[in-house]
Amino acid sequence: MSTVDINQMDSENDNKTLDKKQIEEEEKEMMLKAENEKLDDSEDKKMEGEGTVRAALAGDVTEQGREVKPKYIPIGAIKMPGFFTRNSEKDKTKVRNEDESTIEKDTEHEKTLEKTDDDINTKPQIGLLQAFAKLLQPKDNDRENDQTKRLGIFNVKYPKMFQKKNAAQEATLASMETLEDKLDTTNDGMENVKLDVADQEEGKVATRLPLKERVRQRKFIIDDIMVCVVVVLVLLAVIIGIIVASRAGPPNERPLRLGRYITTLTSCGAVEGIYDEGVYKFYGVPYAVPPVGEKRFTYAQPLNNLSLCWNGTLELHEPTPLCLQMLENSTITGDEDCLTLDIVTPHVHYGYPLPVVVLIGANSLAGGIGPAQPSALYARTKEVVFVRPNFRLGPFGFLALDILSNSKYPATSGNYGLSDLLVALQWIQYNIKHFGGDAESVTLLGHRAGATLVAALTTATNAQKLYSRVWLSSPSVIFPGEPLQQSQNNNEQFKQLSKCNDADCLRRITPTEILSATPDTWLGNNIDSLPSADEFKRSWLVLDGNYLRVHAYESWDKQKKAKEEGKEKVFKPMVFGTAIHSGHTDLLKMKHMNWTADIVEKMVNESYIGEKNLTEAVFQHFNKTYEGLVELISSIRTLCPLVSLARLRLAAPLYVVTGAGAGGGAAGGGLAGIDADVQAIVGTFESAMPEQRRFMAAMQQLFYYFVWHGELAGPAGGLLAVGQDLLPLPAAPACDLLIREDVVPRYAHLD
Numbered sequence: 001m002s003t004v005d006i007n008q009m010d011s012e013n014d015n016k017t018l019d020k021k022q023i024e025e026e027e028k029e030m031m032l033k034a035e036n037e038k039l040d041d042s043e044d045k046k047m048e049g050e051g052t053v054r055a056a057l058a059g060d061v062t063e064q065g066r067e068v069k070p071k072y073i074p075i076g077a078i079k080m081p082g083f084f085t086r087n088s089e090k091d092k093t094k095v096r097n098e099d100e101s102t103i104e105k106d107t108e109h110e111k112t113l114e115k116t117d118d119d120i121n122t123k124p125q126i127g128l129l130q131a132f133a134k135l136l137q138p139k140d141n142d143r144e145n146d147q148t149k150r151l152g153i154f155n156v157k158y159p160k161m162f163q164k165k166n167a168a169q170e171a172t173l174a175s176m177e178t179l180e181d182k183l184d185t186t187n188d189g190m191e192n193v194k195l196d197v198a199d200q201e202e203g204k205v206a207t208r209l210p211l212k213e214r215v216r217q218r219k220f221i222i223d224d225i226m227v228c229v230v231v232v233l234v235l236l237a238v239i240i241g242i243i244v245a246s247r248a249g250p251p252n253e254r255p256l257r258l259g260r261y262i263t264t265l266t267s268c269g270a271v272e273g274i275y276d277e278g279v280y281k282f283y284g285v286p287y288a289v290p291p292v293g294e295k296r297f298t299y300a301q302p303l304n305n306l307s308l309c310w311n312g313t314l315e316l317h318e319p320t321p322l323c324l325q326m327l328e329n330s331t332i333t334g335d336e337d338c339l340t341l342d343i344v345t346p347h348v349h350y351g352y353p354l355p356v357v358v359l360i361g362a363n364s365l366a367g368g369i370g371p372a373q374p375s376a377l378y379a380r381t382k383e384v385v386f387v388r389p390n391f392r393l394g395p396f397g398f399l400a401l402d403i404l405s406n407s408k409y410p411a412t413s414g415n416y417g418l419s420d421l422l423v424a425l426q427w428i429q430y431n432i433k434h435f436g437g438d439a440e441s442v443t444l445l446g447h448r449a450g451a452t453l454v455a456a457l458t459t460a461t462n463a464q465k466l467y468s469r470v471w472l473s474s475p476s477v478i479f480p481g482e483p484l485q486q487s488q489n490n491n492e493q494f495k496q497l498s499k500c501n502d503a504d505c506l507r508r509i510t511p512t513e514i515l516s517a518t519p520d521t522w523l524g525n526n527i528d529s530l531p532s533a534d535e536f537k538r539s540w541l542v543l544d545g546n547y548l549r550v551h552a553y554e555s556w557d558k559q560k561k562a563k564e565e566g567k568e569k570v571f572k573p574m575v576f577g578t579a580i581h582s583g584h585t586d587l588l589k590m591k592h593m594n595w596t597a598d599i600v601e602k603m604v605n606e607s608y609i610g611e612k613n614l615t616e617a618v619f620q621h622f623n624k625t626y627e628g629l630v631e632l633i634s635s636i637r638t639l640c641p642l643v644s645l646a647r648l649r650l651a652a653p654l655y656v657v658t659g660a661g662a663g664g665g666a667a668g669g670g671l672a673g674i675d676a677d678v679q680a681i682v683g684t685f686e687s688a689m690p691e692q693r694r695f696m697a698a699m700q701q702l703f704y705y706f707v708w709h710g711e712l713a714g715p716a717g718g719l720l721a722v723g724q725d726l727l728p729l730p731a732a733p734a735c736d737l738l739i740r741e742d743v744v745p746r747y748a749h750l751d
């Protein structure tokens with residue numbers, strides 16, 4: 001091989017790594033030595049200017065008559081001194097000294113070639129680069145951890161993944177692997193070894209492999225791991241976001257038509273309500289067959305047949321009439337086709353159902369509109385669904401006559417209004433979920449005559465599964481104890497006034513004729529008067545043998561026993577309550593412009609209290625003012641009968657509204673009237689003074705906690721005084737006196 005070729009190879013290999021350069025220099029020196037020896041022995045030079053290496057590559061040189069094939073030396077596949085063991089400078093110097101004479105012979109020839117070959121690049125001066133590269137060579141004692149290296153004098157460790165790849169080195173290794181398979185080189189004393197490139201450059205090889213191959217060989221790089229971690233974190237964040245979003249707020253409401261009307265379903269067809277005051281209102285939802293014509297004086301029939309339902313969507317945008325009734329001022333109002341209910345709900349969806357409060361109110365079983373009306377404000381703020389069913393009142397709801405009983409089998413009559421409520425509760429169980437309500441959490445809020453009906457419902461076996469808890473505000477404790485036959489005989493006067501001798505006649509006459517045939521004594525209410533020995537007592541409810549079979553006290557005794565035995569499914573939580581001035585009415589107040597002590601004492605002496613010589617005894621507990629008179633009437637008619645019932649029969653909690661503080665009350669004139677508690681619950685109570693607002697808040701806390709939890713926030717039993725705060729009422733000495741003297745519950749108010 002000539003010096004020109006060698007210089008050209010040096011120029012081409014300037015970019016090679018330090019180890020490769022060192023190996024190739026050693027090979028070049030060995031080739032030059034062999035060439036010089038052959039030149040000395042041969043007298044006839046055949047290829048002047050061309051080295052032995054080039055002649056051998058051309059296939060022209062033979063050895064002992066045999067052609068010598070060109071030797072392709074794969075550098076990466078030959079174990080040479082210094083490649084793996086890194087010869088010391090001493091060994092390198094020794095090799096160079098042995099060949100020093102040979103190298104000097106070619107020095108002049110190289111200089112000549114450098115001058116004549118103009119188109120060949122000059123050989124770069126590599127002395128400085130070799131010195132700098134030597135400084136960058138890793139030290140022997142730093143090879144323990146193949147994942148880190150030191151940069152010479154800088155003494156800085158860095159991982160393999162940050163090593164800069166040498167394109168020339170990679171190409172050389174690839175070409176050598178190919179040549180090694182093709183060539184059959186002679187054994188020249190050098191040991192052939194197989195290099196594990198993946199071990200030396202594991203990071204580089206893994207990077208060059210496709211992703212599928214890296215997965216198959218389980219050789220991952222840090223980029224793969226980081227990508228996997230990022231993907232997992234993103235997926236986890238998305239899942240958490242979906243879960244949080246689904247629970248962060250209420251589900252989407254049903255879409256509104258024209259931004260105001262909303263449609264939902266019932267078991268009898270679609271209905272459309274209206275969005276108003278931040279809530280959804282559905283007025284007059286039918287829950288039973290209209291009780292008109294042949295259905296008059298019959299028990300309520302549910303809408304359990306498609307022929308009884310409607311086609312399309314029923315619009316329920318406007319309030320519907322009440323059931324036909326006679327008010328306290330003898331005014332007739334309402335409609336006979338009235339078996340509907342009103343619903344006020346803050347949500348119309350199935351996401352999370354809300355507790356249901358069923359408002360059942362009437363001033364008497366003959367009629368009278370009470371304050372138990374749905375509240376848009378408290379449906380929204382207290383998160384409850386209000387339902388107010390209409391039910392039949394007066395003779396349409398409770399008339400018991402033999403001609404009516406004999407017209408069907410089994411022979412029975414009366415309590416039609418009670419059957420209305422039972423069917424309404426069944427409808428709520430089937431349909432309230434479509435209005436955002438929870439059928440498993442139904443609270444019956446009865447007020448006055450409505451509370452009397454609710455108390456009667458608690459004794460009906462087939463009604464036990466239709467509600468969860470009961471709140472009774474100022475009910476009557478006088479329940480029917482007479483059999484159906486006796487009640488029918490007591491109602492003979494109605495048959496005479498109506499001039500009807502059969503059921504068909506009663507169903508043909510007009511509603512006005514029916515109300516006109518009702519005796520005035522059936523319409524009276526004695527809640528605001530002191531008892532008298534000869535007062536007329538009549539109850540609308542009867543033991544019909546169907547809905548009411550046993551006396552209420554007997555049924556409650558069984559429930560009390562079930563509670564003591566821990567049978568919670570039989571006993572439903574009950575709360576009784578009234579106001580300390582429940583006997584106050586505007587009619588009583590206007591009887592005298594100036595209520596003096598003499599007027600009050602005279603009224604007490606003329607009553608049953610005076611006949612029993614209890615005047616002095618009762619005035620030890622009540623003062624001789626109008627307020628004291630009202631408290632006495634309230635204790636006889638409402639409060640003390642409830643104390644007797646709650647304490648002796650059911651061991652149920654009882655609250656007493658005592659007023660809203662000094663100078664103000666839960667009703668006009670500083671008195672806590674009979675409607676005060678319900679007005680506070682539904683938000684119609686006039687709370688102009690701070691004391692009244694505190695009373696309203698205390699009453700709402702008591703009721704809505706019971707709705708949500710099924711128990712009172714305070715003590716489970718005993719008496720509670722509700723004023724500006726909730727306070728225990730340890731004793732009721734006036735009630736003890738009236739109960740002991742048999743005034744209570746004998747003269748408790750009816751319905």
